Amino acid sequence: MKKLFLASVLSSLMFAAGPFGLNIGKSNVEDVKKLDCKYRESYLIDGVYPNDGRFLSFENCHLMDNLKNAEFAFDDDGILVYARLIFDDKNSYNELKTSLNKKYKITKSVEPFVGDRLSEYALKGEKIKLNSPHMSFSVYLEYEQNDFSKRVKKAQQKAKEQKQNATTNML
Incomplete structure (x- = not known):
């Protein structure tokens, strides 16, 4: 079972610029929806993109052994800007790193x-x-465009400031 998991991960990492043959900055929402899994769709945090982008979350997806969740974020044009795979086998870190x-x-x-x-x-x-x-049994593999985390932090900071201003205005 462990060797099958490792072979799946290695093949997805060695032959693609992103997980499952998807490409950050090139693949779109429809490409990701083609994965053979059920998903939930929502919006990103307010302010990350002018129209809030899109977010797909796959749970209990059996594309790979030990894959617990897969999450994908898209810009307003539906282009993939972020992907996170969550594995529930802590021992997979070394194999993934080697690949x-x-x-x-x-x-x-x-x-x-x-x-x-x-x-x-x-x-x-x-x-x-x-x-x-350290205290988790999971391993996280994230692919992202360089500006994505900056956009998220900026949107979170703006939301925090708005909350603080609303609190101040109530006093």
Whole structure:
């Protein structure tokens, strides 16, 4: 079972610029909907994109062994800007890292004897993060356009400021 999981992950990583043959910055909502899984659709956080973009969440998807969830975010034009795969096997971190090291340039690696493990990779206009939190049984593999996390942080900050202003105005 473990070898089947590893083979699935390796093939998806070695032959695609994103998970499941999808490409960050190129694939669209319809490409992702073709995955053989049930999904929930919603909007991103207010303010990330002018029309709030789109978000698809796949749960209990059996595209790969040990894949717990898959999440995809899209800009207003329906172009894939973010993908996160959540694996429920903490031991998959090393196999995923080995595969990513063969294909991408590593820019950051934090691997303490005890604690959170993190590997980051750079691509033109994109970054990949592999994260294994210490007290978690999950491993997170994220693909994103460089400006996506900046947009999310900016939208969260704006929402926080608006909440603070509303509270201040009530006093």
